[in-house]
Amino acid sequence: MLTNPRAERVRSVRALGRRSSRERAGRFVAEGPQAVREVLAFRPETVVDLYVDPQVGDRRTDILALAHQHDVRVHECSPEVIAAMGDTGQPQGLVAVCRPVDVDLAAALAGAPRLVVVLTNVRDPGNAGTVIRAADAVGADAVLVSDASVDIYNPKVVRSTVGSLWHLPVVRGESVETLLHACRQVGLRTLAADGSGDQLLPDTDVRRPHAWVMGNEAWGLEPAVRDACDEVVRVPIYGHAESLNLAMAATVCLYASAQVMRRGE
């Protein structure tokens, strides 16, 4: 039982809240029952250590059963240790230290993808995570996150994906130019989602395979990226709202695609 919140091991888990520590260690953290259950259910081979408050573990026997089934090392910890490891005020008794799950660009786009999301210059962790969740919800084939975006292993991104990080291929570390080029190479049309577009979403042909390209939450897409896309599409605003936030716009675009592409399935 780990009981010392100042122990070296506890500090090293906590340090994974920082990008530099994550990159040095090649590890990141999943916190709370939902994230921990999803990583154990979908990518158990990436879980290095699972830290559990026994009182929580007693109520989450499904999660501990998964961990044992996959021979994950489980460490019992006091609530203080779990709290000291975590990024949130509410670590909820479970912390998993995980290996990265991002895949090569070529691997992500193998198998004739039909619906892909490209994120570039997205800085807000909650928005980035929610877009990954939306991509998962519509059954997208991959999410490609450019090198100029928030780290997908930031604890707030991981939390906002609510497990979707482990459900579909995610690519990171490539430039947006490389990502757009790769999309075109596999026959995906590139649709920039941008408030400046003069083509409305309901007028956009989303029957053919395509990639939605989404930019920064405050200032949208860079002009060069917008110009490089096949179409620039705007979600219509019918009322007085100035805009939608990135997660809302992405969700609307992705559902518009999925509902057309899946019609008749």
Add this chain to the structure above:
Amino acid sequence: MLTNPRAERVRSVRALGRRSSRERAGRFVAEGPQAVREVLAFRPETVVDLYVDPQVGDRRTDILALAHQHDVRVHECSPEVIAAMGDTGQPQGLVAVCRPVDVDLAAALAGAPRLVVVLTNVRDPGNAGTVIRAADAVGADAVLVSDASVDIYNPKVVRSTVGSLWHLPVVRGESVETLLHACRQVGLRTLAADGSGDQLLPDTDVRRPHAWVMGNEAWGLEPAVRDACDEVVRVPIYGHAESLNLAMAATVCLYASAQVMRRGE
């Protein structure tokens, strides 16, 4: 120039962060340039006092011009005073003390509404505010917030609406039963949005006037409310995501409605 963060006036503005103080005073607070600009542009008669850090005011001449045009009392304050008044760590130099803008249920539903949102048991301020923003974006006729929901004048709700609170009629303080009854009386079909529904959103007829009924972010709609609605509609999940969050689900449903209802306009 107000410079004492501990002055009685400053404390009384800060107190408006609490629901009990808001209800006693009949006032609430809008913080930051975007919210303050929207209330001055759309409902200037409801602004009681505007507190401004002069350094910010010098850059936001459009906002001060609106305030002067509508004879709003403007008080210059030190940055410390503005910070002491606000709910956020980032008050951004502008705080408006406002009168409520909610309207009577009968007034909100006058004029043959075609698209309405009913929120019941919604507790998370960010979700509630984002749904009001989405309702505004699609040009909905009203948002009806049941008495068992978060206060729409909670500073986090106000902030999440990004000004939409002043763009369309919002009702509060009525029971969900009263809200549903009133919707039916004016010819609105009631569509419960709930993950338990066996009718999928793409199969739902949204051409006729209707109200989307949305429940709690964690546990959805109460069975009695669901049963009282004409249809129970589920947003399809095509991938492995367990669910959408409330704001995402509401945005998808509202855009599905708006894009069908507005086709051919």
